[in-house]
Amino acid sequence: MLVFVALALITIAFRSPTSGPLHTVQGAGSTALRPFQIAATRVAQPFRDGYDYVSGLSSAKSQLKHEKALYLQVRNEAIANKAAAANAQQLERQLRFVQGTRFPQDFTAVNTAVISPPGGAFAHSLAIAAGAANGVRIDSPVVSGDALVGIVTNVYPHSAKVTLLTDPNSFAAAVDLRSRVHGMVHTGPSGTLILDQVPKTQKVRKNDVLVTTGTHNARYPDLYPYGIQIGRVTSVGATDTAVYLQVQVQPFANLGSLSSVSVLVPKKPR
Amino acid sequence: MTLGDGVKAAALLFVAAITQVSIFSEIHVFGAVPDVLLVTLVAFALLRGSVAGAVGGFFAGLLVDTASLGTLGLTSLVLTLAGYWIGRYGETTGRDRAHAPFLSVAVVTVLYQFGLLVVHFVLGENAPAGAVVRSLVPAIVLNLILTAPLYALVRRLLRPTEPQELSAEVQLLG
Numbered sequence: 001m002l003v004f005v006a007l008a009l010i011t012i013a014f015r016s017p018t019s020g021p022l023h024t025v026q027g028a029g030s031t032a033l034r035p036f037q038i039a040a041t042r043v044a045q046p047f048r049d050g051y052d053y054v055s056g057l058s059s060a061k062s063q064l065k066h067e068k069a070l071y072l073q074v075r076n077e078a079i080a081n082k083a084a085a086a087n088a089q090q091l092e093r094q095l096r097f098v099q100g101t102r103f104p105q106d107f108t109a110v111n112t113a114v115i116s117p118p119g120g121a122f123a124h125s126l127a128i129a130a131g132a133a134n135g136v137r138i139d140s141p142v143v144s145g146d147a148l149v150g151i152v153t154n155v156y157p158h159s160a161k162v163t164l165l166t167d168p169n170s171f172a173a174a175v176d177l178r179s180r181v182h183g184m185v186h187t188g189p190s191g192t193l194i195l196d197q198v199p200k201t202q203k204v205r206k207n208d209v210l211v212t213t214g215t216h217n218a219r220y221p222d223l224y225p226y227g228i229q230i231g232r233v234t235s236v237g238a239t240d241t242a243v244y245l246q247v248q249v250q251p252f253a254n255l256g257s258l259s260s261v262s263v264l265v266p267k268k269p270r
Numbered sequence: 271m272t273l274g275d276g277v278k279a280a281a282l283l284f285v286a287a288i289t290q291v292s293i294f295s296e297i298h299v300f301g302a303v304p305d306v307l308l309v310t311l312v313a314f315a316l317l318r319g320s321v322a323g324a325v326g327g328f329f330a331g332l333l334v335d336t337a338s339l340g341t342l343g344l345t346s347l348v349l350t351l352a353g354y355w356i357g358r359y360g361e362t363t364g365r366d367r368a369h370a371p372f373l374s375v376a377v378v379t380v381l382y383q384f385g386l387l388v389v390h391f392v393l394g395e396n397a398p399a400g401a402v403v404r405s406l407v408p409a410i411v412l413n414l415i416l417t418a419p420l421y422a423l424v425r426r427l428l429r430p431t432e433p434q435e436l437s438a439e440v441q442l443l444g
Contacts, residue, residue, distance in 0.1 A: 002328040002350045009332075009343025014393060022342060029336040033288065037337060040292040116338040119295025119303045121383075121401040122390055127339045154339060161339040168396045191401055257296055 018138065018154055027131075027156030034129060034159065037115045041259075103212075103225040104146075107264040110134050114258050115159065124167035125150075130263060131158045141224050141264045147252035148172065148212060148228045149261050160263070164255050165230070166193065173213040173222055174230050179203050182213060185230055185249060193231060195247035200238050204247050208233040225264075278427050279314055283326050286310040287333040295338075301401060302408035307334065308382055309416045311349060312356050312374045313424035320357030327353030341393070348385040352378050371421040372414060379413050380406060 012022045056063075091097075112130035130136050132155050140152040142162045150170060154161035163170055166187050174185045174195060181202045188194035198204060210233065214226025231251040238245050290307040297304055307330055315323025331346030356374050383402050391397035 002324055003347060006328065006331070006343040006347035006350055010341060010347065010389075010393070013342040013344075017341075026336055026339070026342055030339060033333070033337045036284075036288045037292040040288050044293045116291045117296040119291075119338075120386075121301065121398050121405055122386055122396060123295070123338070123340075124396060125339070127337070156339070159339060168398075191398065256298055 023156070027159065030127070030156055031158045034115055038113070041115075103227045103264065106225065106267055108135070108267055109262040110136055110265055111260065111262050113260050117258065118164060118256070124164045125153070126162050126164065126258065128160050128162055128261060128263070129158070131156045131160050133157050135265045136160045136263050137265065139223050141228065142261050143228060143264060144253040144258055144261050146229050148224065148230050149253050149255065149258065151223055152263060162261065165251060166255055172224055172230060174210040175213045176204055176233075177209045177211055178205070179208065183247070185210060188248075193249040193251055195233065195249055196244060198245045198247055200243070200245055202245065204233055204236050204245060206233055206236060210249060275318075275428055279318065279322070279326060280329070282310060282424065282427060283307070283314065283330045284333065287330050288337065291334055291337040299412060300408040301405035302412055304412040304416055305379070305409070306416060306420065308349075308352070308378065309375055309413050309420045310424060311353050312378055313371060313421040314428070315353045315357035316360035316370060316374060317425060317428050318357065319361050320354045323353030323357030324350050325353075327351070344389055344393075348382060348389060351385065352382055371417050375413050375417045376410050379410050383409065
């Protein structure tokens with residue numbers, strides 16, 4: 001009997017995943033459970049902080065050395081980028097350049113807590129404590145800091161479901177900031193993120209930074225605006241039989257342990 | 271099962287489901303996640319039998335699916351079957367055996383993972399068989415570590431029933 005009820009629930013939920021009475025009931029249930037989830041998270045917080053403190057201490061020395069070197073490199077890059085950005089802005093004004101939504105200027109960030117992190121091999125989604133009442137809509141991009149996390153795929157009045165970048169059905173158009181090579185970031189066969197559809201004639205290097213490409217065709221607007229950081233290239237390979245380069249990517253966002261995220265809501269509706 | 275027992279069991283599974291979704295799902299060890307809810311359900315089903323195990327599994331799964339905004343009924347389906355089978359084992363051969371909780375947890379961890387894999391595959395969702403197989407051994411180890419304390423806790427909260435209370439259909443001879 002219970003098996004049939006479960007099968008009926010799956011059928012209804014599967015046929016209308018983003019609307020309908022069951023969706024409403026699930027939203028209400030999620031809202032009712034939220035205080036308990038937040039309470040559980042708060043109880044666990046001191047233990048989590050303690051673990052982070054201890055693990056941070058163990059790797060602090062080597063981390064400091066690495067961070068110092070990185071700081072010098074980033075400072076130089078920041079100065080060069082500032083100059084280039086000022087130049088680009090001036091050129092855009094002179095050309096009256098028309099472009100799609102820009103990140104972060106054209107978006108309002110709805111900062112929210114993660115109430116259900118992804119768990120296990122099947123889950124590539126998380127539940128957040130902001131919903132339609134906070135302006136969150138389906139297909140709103142989600143970031144952590146400035147790094148891409150995923151996209152909103154289901155919205156309830158006071159909660160929403162975010163499908164992560166690591167979901168096998170997630171694709172993000174990306175561009176290499178150094179070489180301007182375009183490709184698609186998605187999960188590869190081995191479960192890691194890859195930059196796909198990059199011809200072998202193109203040059204992508206280890207440590208290159210990838211950002212979202214944004215809209216190129218007004219008829220088919222990209223879900224992500226230009227410039228959200230995705231990750232860093234960790235390895236580049238090519239085989240004789242493959243058509244494209246094999247580029248592995250390490251995402252900037254720590255998708256396995258997110259306690260809060262920002263949902264990007266466009267200031268102007270799409 | 272008395273009303274008091276039912277309330278205690280409901281509270282226990284509720285707390286297990288909430289902590290699983292909010293806290294334990296974040297702990298990844300070699301790709302595996304410790305499953306407090308599954309271990310609690312196994313302990314409950316062993317002590318209270320197949321029907322109670324199935325009902326407990328159904329409602330625990332419903333809580334997980336609601337809290338994590340997953341496909342409603344998916345976890346319920348697998349946990350209902352897990353609760354029923356382990357309850358049945360508790361009513362028959364597993365009764366009064368010290369190794370029963372550990373054996374049940376090890377077996378049900380494997381069946382639960384493959385059950386989820388099959389359901390996800392049938393629904394056309396992400397079903398990473400390789401990742402599931404790789405995380406199987408760590409998942410069993412993690413769940414076995416949780417078994418002793420959780421079984422002791424559940425046994426303390428829920429008084430073990432007399433054999434004749436568990437099932438009217440099965441009688442042990444000898």
